[in-house]
Amino acid sequence: xxxxxxxxVGCTGFKPxxxxxxxxxxxFEAATRAYEDAGVNPRKDIDxxxxxxxDYWEGYSIFDEFVPDQLGAALRHLFTxxxxxxxxxxxxxxxxxTGEFDTVVVEAHSKASELLTYPNIVAHAFDPxxxxxxxxxxxxxxxxxxxxxxxxxxxxxxxxxxxxxxxxKNALLNSCAAHAANVTVEDVxxxxxxxxxxxxxxISPHADGCIVMVLASYRAAxxxxxxxxxxxxxxxxxxxxxxxxxxxxxxxYTEKAAEMAYKLAGIHSPRRExxxxxxxxxxxxxxLQHLEALKLCGKGEAGKLTEEGxxxxxxxxxxxxxxGLLGMGYALESSGLQRAxxxxxxxxxxxxxxxxxxxxxxxxQIWRGVPTATGAxxxxxxxxx
Amino acid sequence: MSAKIKEYPGTEVKSEEIKQGKVPTxxxxxKAKYLWSAGVxxxxxxxxxxxxxxxxxxxxxxxxxxxxxxVFCEQCFKSTDGWTYVKDTGTIxxxxxxxxxxxxxxxxxxxxxxxxxxxxxxxxxxxxHTMQEVDWKKVKFGMKVKAVWKPEKERTGAITxxxxxxxx
Amino acid sequence: xxxxxxxxxxxxxxxxxxxxxxxxxxxxxxCYEAAKMALDSAGLTLSDIDAVTYGxxxxxxxGIHMKGENMTDASGAxxxxxxxxxxxxxxGVFAMDSGxxxxxxxxxxxxxxxxxxxxxxxxxxxAYAFTTxxxxxxxxxxxxxxxxxxxxxxHRYMHRHGIKKEQIALVSVKNKRNALDHPCAQLGAKIxxxxxxxxxIxxxxxxxxxISPTSDGAAALVLASEDVAxxxxxxxxxxxxxGxxxxxxxxxNRDLYYPDYVEYxxxxxxxxxxxxxxxxxxxVAEPYDPFDYKELHHMEGLLLCKKGEAPKLTAEGVTQxxxxxxxxxxxGLLGVGNPIGAAGVMxCxxxxxxxxxxxxxxxxxxxxxTGVxxxxxxxxxxxxxxxxxx
Numbered sequence: 001x002x003x004x005x006x007x008x009v010g011c012t013g014f015k016p017x018x019x020x021x022x023x024x025x026x027x028f029e030a031a032t033r034a035y036e037d038a039g040v041n042p043r044k045d046i047d048x049x050x051x052x053x054x055d056y057w058e059g060y061s062i063f064d065e066f067v068p069d070q071l072g073a074a075l076r077h078l079f080t081x082x083x084x085x086x087x088x089x090x091x092x093x094x095x096x097x098t099g100e101f102d103t104v105v106v107e108a109h110s111k112a113s114e115l116l117t118y119p120n121i122v123a124h125a126f127d128p129x130x131x132x133x134x135x136x137x138x139x140x141x142x143x144x145x146x147x148x149x150x151x152x153x154x155x156x157x158x159x160x161x162x163x164x165x166x167x168x169k170n171a172l173l174n175s176c177a178a179h180a181a182n183v184t185v186e187d188v189x190x191x192x193x194x195x196x197x198x199x200x201x202x203i204s205p206h207a208d209g210c211i212v213m214v215l216a217s218y219r220a221a222x223x224x225x226x227x228x229x230x231x232x233x234x235x236x237x238x239x240x241x242x243x244x245x246x247x248x249x250x251x252x253y254t255e256k257a258a259e260m261a262y263k264l265a266g267i268h269s270p271r272r273e274x275x276x277x278x279x280x281x282x283x284x285x286x287x288l289q290h291l292e293a294l295k296l297c298g299k300g301e302a303g304k305l306t307e308e309g310x311x312x313x314x315x316x317x318x319x320x321x322x323x324g325l326l327g328m329g330y331a332l333e334s335s336g337l338q339r340a341x342x343x344x345x346x347x348x349x350x351x352x353x354x355x356x357x358x359x360x361x362x363x364x365q366i367w368r369g370v371p372t373a374t375g376a377x378x379x380x381x382x383x384x385x
Numbered sequence: 386m387s388a389k390i391k392e393y394p395g396t397e398v399k400s401e402e403i404k405q406g407k408v409p410t411x412x413x414x415x416k417a418k419y420l421w422s423a424g425v426x427x428x429x430x431x432x433x434x435x436x437x438x439x440x441x442x443x444x445x446x447x448x449x450x451x452x453x454x455x456v457f458c459e460q461c462f463k464s465t466d467g468w469t470y471v472k473d474t475g476t477i478x479x480x481x482x483x484x485x486x487x488x489x490x491x492x493x494x495x496x497x498x499x500x501x502x503x504x505x506x507x508x509x510x511x512x513x514h515t516m517q518e519v520d521w522k523k524v525k526f527g528m529k530v531k532a533v534w535k536p537e538k539e540r541t542g543a544i545t546x547x548x549x550x551x552x553x
Numbered sequence: 554x555x556x557x558x559x560x561x562x563x564x565x566x567x568x569x570x571x572x573x574x575x576x577x578x579x580x581x582x583x584c585y586e587a588a589k590m591a592l593d594s595a596g597l598t599l600s601d602i603d604a605v606t607y608g609x610x611x612x613x614x615x616g617i618h619m620k621g622e623n624m625t626d627a628s629g630a631x632x633x634x635x636x637x638x639x640x641x642x643x644x645g646v647f648a649m650d651s652g653x654x655x656x657x658x659x660x661x662x663x664x665x666x667x668x669x670x671x672x673x674x675x676x677x678x679x680a681y682a683f684t685t686x687x688x689x690x691x692x693x694x695x696x697x698x699x700x701x702x703x704x705x706x707x708h709r710y711m712h713r714h715g716i717k718k719e720q721i722a723l724v725s726v727k728n729k730r731n732a733l734d735h736p737c738a739q740l741g742a743k744i745x746x747x748x749x750x751x752x753x754i755x756x757x758x759x760x761x762x763x764i765s766p767t768s769d770g771a772a773a774l775v776l777a778s779e780d781v782a783x784x785x786x787x788x789x790x791x792x793x794x795x796g797x798x799x800x801x802x803x804x805x806n807r808d809l810y811y812p813d814y815v816e817y818x819x820x821x822x823x824x825x826x827x828x829x830x831x832x833x834x835x836x837v838a839e840p841y842d843p844f845d846y847k848e849l850h851h852m853e854g855l856l857l858c859k860k861g862e863a864p865k866l867t868a869e870g871v872t873q874x875x876x877x878x879x880x881x882x883x884x885g886l887l888g889v890g891n892p893i894g895a896a897g898v899m900x901c902x903x904x905x906x907x908x909x910x911x912x913x914x915x916x917x918x919x920x921x922x923t924g925v926x927x928x929x930x931x932x933x934x935x936x937x938x939x940x941x942x943x
Contacts, residue, residue: 002658002659002660054612054618054619055611055612055613055618055685056612056618056619059685059689060685060686060689061611061612061613061682061683061685061686062610062611062639062641062686062930062931062932064639064640064641064799064930064931064935065641065686065802065931065932065934066688066802067802068799068800068801068802068934069801069802069803073799074799074800074801074802075798075799075800075801075813075814075817076798076799076817077796077797077798077799077817077818077821078797078798078799079638079640079647079650079797079799080638080639080640081636081637081638081639082619082621082637082638082639083621083636083637087636090634090636091636091654093658094654094655094658094660095654095658096658097657097658097659097660098654098657098658099657100657100825121618122618124616124617124618125617125618125619125622125623127617127623128616128617129579235634236634236635236636237632237633237634237635238622238625238630238631238632238633238634238635239631239632240625240626240631240632241622241623241624241625241626241627242626252632253632256632257634260634264660368619368622371622372619372622374622374625374635
């Protein structure tokens, strides 16, 4: 049986800075909330713990050392994947599918505010022989990609800016969001030019926060909750690590991750079968590029859909009702779980003023950011099939 | 197929060749700066160190008195319940004597490092620190030791506000 | 025959680069060499691989943030699902655990497991990277080094059981001698107990010949589900047990004389593999030996003998290749080298070759059928275990 469900979630909320707590205390809060939600005792009921972290985000080597205690995993079966939380979710899913684990915890957090030299660390991910010597702020990468995407798909600058307007406004209804705001298309286009054609408001600002999710197998889920959110499909993929040979216009990693997820979920027409989506909008154009890669619309259509309001929160295909990364804040490796959390809340009917009526199946998607070509897609549903 | 394989890939180069610039290399030094919040528990711990005291947190369920303090008891998985001062004396749980520095170079005067179980905390609640005013050959397991503090105005709220431990 | 999960998992190929202090190859190039060699040995090409899992320890060594992303293509993950796992020193064997669940979950039929480490990039000495593994408030301000904490653990182990240096030194002698028969070995040598006891004191009780070197290297294994494995080979080696466990970060609050985390990881793996009597049922073992005392420490944690008994078994020759319970016939990390992420995978390669009877001069006699590889990591916290059977 390949059935796994999310039976508990805990989130500290996302804020621009969190100086009053250490990362351990942040994780303890999210974990306590998740375990309360799921009705589990981590000391007894959890078969495996998956944490998602990268050393250089935290400032510690082997960050895995520092995670067990605050999750209740001291002398338990915990490990770290260096990936976004959504890939952590995929890992948890695989563990449950082996039949050896009934409950698995997945955790990811961001303490981006404590990393003082963020651009230097992103640049540190560039290949040292071929790319790093060029120097400069690494986000020029995103500018290059945006230019190519706009050229290939005839997406306009205004359409990209409309993503910002929509998402930041959506975030005003989300108490977990760090960067909600009312902005106009002019505000976005006139904001400080950063990495042409990107302006300042096109770029997600950072946020701190932690999310913990509790996954369960079919039989454990039935015991723990009346409202399991099934992981109908999940996929992750890495396109080439060589930027020189990439197709800069397309998010191929998302196309492939989606293929894998749709296949598992038995989804043949995504646009008809998926009610709403939470996609990576770290940079405004990414939302459009990802919508096309997810086959939620045709090539070159995402911009028009946005312009026409189709992706608005009360419309046909609500995208990033939570506010996305632009509205909630880019939260390093917890960004993917941030997307998944909204999908869970919507499917459970817990989204308050943001609630999409009758939502049964939602999609969460993430990209690992500059300079990677790696991403993941998850399809969550109130129904198993 | 280990027995059947004739050649294993890889080209060795010697450290000398690298130092002499005979191997093409690229250099880089990351700018990695962090400003970590000490958080609720450790902020209190550091402030108390500045006052010349060691503070621990307590858990009512398992009854442990924990140093370094924490807002959660990792055994019971619940919030800790209170604070209590512990002594600045302890016993040596384990120790070693270092003749090398962090960069692998040799040092003349060896450093004695020890895990010291703190008196007043639960058994086995140790902290890492160094020892001085002692002949390194005479250090023993179970030895009773006491903290030597920096003078008050030199303390900054760091573990090094305790300069070292010495035999009681 | 054991069946668990939805699919039984087999190892069908292995590859290994040389382990050396400095390699000319970049991390990517080493990954490629090891992965290619593993594929060739399995008779497969990249298009046959469904997923890749990669293990490597601190990014600080290679000097690349998110280094897994840099190594995707080189590990064979172009346009494939790629996952990097990272549990400090435990990573190498843990990457096998990861490969196991990729296939046991039923999601993938084949998986490449690649372990890589390029420690030499950390200049002028990889030891620097280790300063950042410590807690910045409690440990870093003392100038804590890796050797400090291991010598603290070694000393505690020696004290609790009354073990002497001479007894521990036998491990270094055995492993370095075993490594003379390993074609990739960095430090195979004929040394004596006296050599170890006379070697430079690093941090008492740790001396130079007690420890493994820093190294560059990569290793890879190809895993396949039962259906695929049976088509590829008459001689698959099954992964019957996978286990892992992490202990509390507060290492100064723990009694370091015994690795509970290794025992918990071993129990998890033994339960899956239905092993009830480890010393009787296990024919050969590769426990992690970055320091000689760790082999003894881990033998006890793996429940291969009672607490404090490992030195006796070593002295009696039980752990030699022709002994009753051969330990580290490869030469271990002490002899072959310690490129952290690859070292554990190297141990898994060794068990694979041993169980197939393909270990050449290192072959353990007596037709071994069940082997165990184990790695250790983090702040004396992590145990990862894999049980393989033919």
